[in-house]
Amino acid sequence: MEYTLKELMTIMAAREIQDGDIVFCGTGISMVAAMAAKHINAPNSIIFFETGAIDSRLEEIPMAVADPRVMFGAASNSGLLESFATMQNRISGDHVIGILGAAQVDKYGNLNSTCIGEYLHPQIRFSGSGGACDVASFVPRCLIFMQHEKRKFPVKLDYLTSPGYLDGAGARERAGLMPGGPTAVITNLGVMYFDDDTKEMYLAYYYPGVLSQTILENMEFSVDISRAKEAEPPAEQDLKILREIVDPYKLIL
Amino acid sequence: MDNNREKVMTLKDAIRTYVTDGCHISIGGFTVSRNPMAAVFEIMRQRKRNLHCYAHSNGTGVDELIGGGCISKVEIAYGGNGKAAPTCIRFKSAIQKREILFEDYSNYQMSLRFHAGAMGVPFIATRSGLGTDILKKWGFSEEMRATDPKLPDKKIEILDNPFNGWTGASKVVLVPAINPDITIIHVQKADKYGTCRIEGLNFADVDQVKASRHVIVTCEEIVDTNMLREKPEYNQIPFIHVSAVVHVPYGAYPYECCNYYDYDPKYLSQASKFAKDDRLYKEYLEKFVYGVKDHEELLSIVGKEQLERIAADKRTGYATGLDRR
Numbered sequence: 001m002e003y004t005l006k007e008l009m010t011i012m013a014a015r016e017i018q019d020g021d022i023v024f025c026g027t028g029i030s031m032v033a034a035m036a037a038k039h040i041n042a043p044n045s046i047i048f049f050e051t052g053a054i055d056s057r058l059e060e061i062p063m064a065v066a067d068p069r070v071m072f073g074a075a076s077n078s079g080l081l082e083s084f085a086t087m088q089n090r091i092s093g094d095h096v097i098g099i100l101g102a103a104q105v106d107k108y109g110n111l112n113s114t115c116i117g118e119y120l121h122p123q124i125r126f127s128g129s130g131g132a133c134d135v136a137s138f139v140p141r142c143l144i145f146m147q148h149e150k151r152k153f154p155v156k157l158d159y160l161t162s163p164g165y166l167d168g169a170g171a172r173e174r175a176g177l178m179p180g181g182p183t184a185v186i187t188n189l190g191v192m193y194f195d196d197d198t199k200e201m202y203l204a205y206y207y208p209g210v211l212s213q214t215i216l217e218n219m220e221f222s223v224d225i226s227r228a229k230e231a232e233p234p235a236e237q238d239l240k241i242l243r244e245i246v247d248p249y250k251l252i253l
Numbered sequence: 254m255d256n257n258r259e260k261v262m263t264l265k266d267a268i269r270t271y272v273t274d275g276c277h278i279s280i281g282g283f284t285v286s287r288n289p290m291a292a293v294f295e296i297m298r299q300r301k302r303n304l305h306c307y308a309h310s311n312g313t314g315v316d317e318l319i320g321g322g323c324i325s326k327v328e329i330a331y332g333g334n335g336k337a338a339p340t341c342i343r344f345k346s347a348i349q350k351r352e353i354l355f356e357d358y359s360n361y362q363m364s365l366r367f368h369a370g371a372m373g374v375p376f377i378a379t380r381s382g383l384g385t386d387i388l389k390k391w392g393f394s395e396e397m398r399a400t401d402p403k404l405p406d407k408k409i410e411i412l413d414n415p416f417n418g419w420t421g422a423s424k425v426v427l428v429p430a431i432n433p434d435i436t437i438i439h440v441q442k443a444d445k446y447g448t449c450r451i452e453g454l455n456f457a458d459v460d461q462v463k464a465s466r467h468v469i470v471t472c473e474e475i476v477d478t479n480m481l482r483e484k485p486e487y488n489q490i491p492f493i494h495v496s497a498v499v500h501v502p503y504g505a506y507p508y509e510c511c512n513y514y515d516y517d518p519k520y521l522s523q524a525s526k527f528a529k530d531d532r533l534y535k536e537y538l539e540k541f542v543y544g545v546k547d548h549e550e551l552l553s554i555v556g557k558e559q560l561e562r563i564a565a566d567k568r569t570g571y572a573t574g575l576d577r578r
Binding site: 050051052053059060063064065066067068069070071072077078079080081084088090114115119120121122123124125126127128129130131132133134137138159160161162163166171172173175176177178249250251 | 282283284285286287309310312329330331332333334341344345348349351357358359360361362364365368379380381382383384385386387390392411421422423424425453454455456457458459460509511515516565569570571573574577578
């Protein structure tokens with residue numbers, strides 16, 4: 001069965017979500033991935049939002065984390081203090097997986113969503129952290145959505161908004177952060193994981209028809225490709241769920 | 254802090270009285286939800302200047318204030334609106350053109366800063382942001398902070414855990430309290446004394462209100478005090494924090510107000526097109542903000558039909574099946 005790139009990326013992300021995970025969601029493809037996981041491989045996962053809505057019913061796709069569609073049928077509608085406390089508090093926080101996006105990611109999974117160029121006088125200004133820095137600081141596992149382009153995978157970030165593994169193994173702990181960090185970077189060409197020892201990014205999956213070399217050509221830094229395998233395409237049933245249940249109006253996909 | 258008097262005012266009078274040039278302001282809501290837009294447009298019409306704005310993710314409320322030239326300094330976590338509309342274009346452009354001074358924090362840090370202000374403590378601790386540029390890079394210079402009595406001397410500080418690693422933390426980040434001169438929120442229901450009932454998510458509205466010297470509440474309905482007091486546990490804000498109550502139906506339009514109306518995808522996509530071009534944005538302001546005398550007149554341009562389209566469904570609290578493409 002034919003599928004689009006966005007559908008493939010969604011399914012690749014959904015597969016990283018485990019049953020029982022509390023999934024911190026942003027908007028767009030991250031929300032679709034979390035909804036897909038709930039319908040496909042992690043029926044007992046719980047979706048929650050930085051605005052304070054937890055386990056929302058999500059009959060329609062929210063276009064923002066403050067969309068009234070996240071408020072409908074939620075277990076609780078509270079506020080920002082409560083939602084971030086849920087992640088900072090180790091009792092609940094250890095069960096949270098975050099899904100983030102950014103303008104730049106480096107080889108240790110640190111993210112920039114603030115600016116390109118000098119901070120005070122940037123060439124391009126982005127929205128800023130929002131809750132991304134908080135999530136990346138607190139939770140043990142994070143998924144990152146990126147487009148594979150050289151300038152988006154730089155050797156050095158223009159601004160470090162959200163912490164990954166900082167400058168390598170043990171750096172989070174030295175900085176005083178909680179253990180944890182990004183576990184996967186999902187792009188339009190493949191999926192990267194992080195080495196257990198060095199905390200450096202490596203290529204885990206390339207999509208059908210994509211060469212590892214092409215992926216390397218779209219990054220400023222180099223990564224290990226020796227462990228890379230071809231990604232398994234989405235199953236017909238998975239695509240049906242995406243198209244008929246998760247995003248029938250094609251708002252995101 | 255205010256006593257048990259009737260506080261109902263017109264929006265024009267409330268803004269004229271409590272929003273002064275150079276004051277420190279915060280507004281309620283979050284991205285596409287419950288921004289006090291009628292109040293924002295009135296601030297723009299009254300050409301208020303040099304406001305110092307505190308925002309977590311206030312979306313287009315803050316973006317319009319920047320576009321209208323009202324804000325000269327902003328402390329902010331996120332200038333955007335999610336996928337609902339690629340807005341906050343004026344925020345980004347104002348930084349790129351060096352028109353405003355800015356300081357970046359995270360959403361939790363900003364929420365905690367309001368919370369510290371509401372609690373009356375100088376700072377509050379979190380474990381967010383260690384190792385990031387949010388700690389290292391300052392938008393406001395040390396000199397500026399040292400000379401402005403309304404700003405703390407430091408953006409942020411790191412402290413070794415004085416309780417010797419208690420709870421497993423070696424270090425914490427300290428963020429300074431915020432006490433705005435004025436906070437404006439839009440709620441579903443308030444009584445004439447200012448007691449509020451917020452439906453749906455409350456974001457950081459309650460702390461923003463409690464941290465603020467003055468508070469304007471705009472509301473969809475002014476309701477009977479007895480009605481609110483039958484279920485006091487559903488009221489988040491007691492009247493003592495509120496300075497003025499203004500009845501403004503559709504006061505969050507073009508944003509949503511849970512159980513009343515949805516965001517207006519048509520207006521938002523139009524507004525973001527205008528915001529991308531300086532000349533078009535001027536035309537937009539002339540037509541939709543300066544060119545109308547009040548919010549009611551803006552709503553009459555939008556038209557009854559469109560307002561009916563975004564009317565909230567009773568079961569879900571939003572406009573079920575609304576065309577949002």
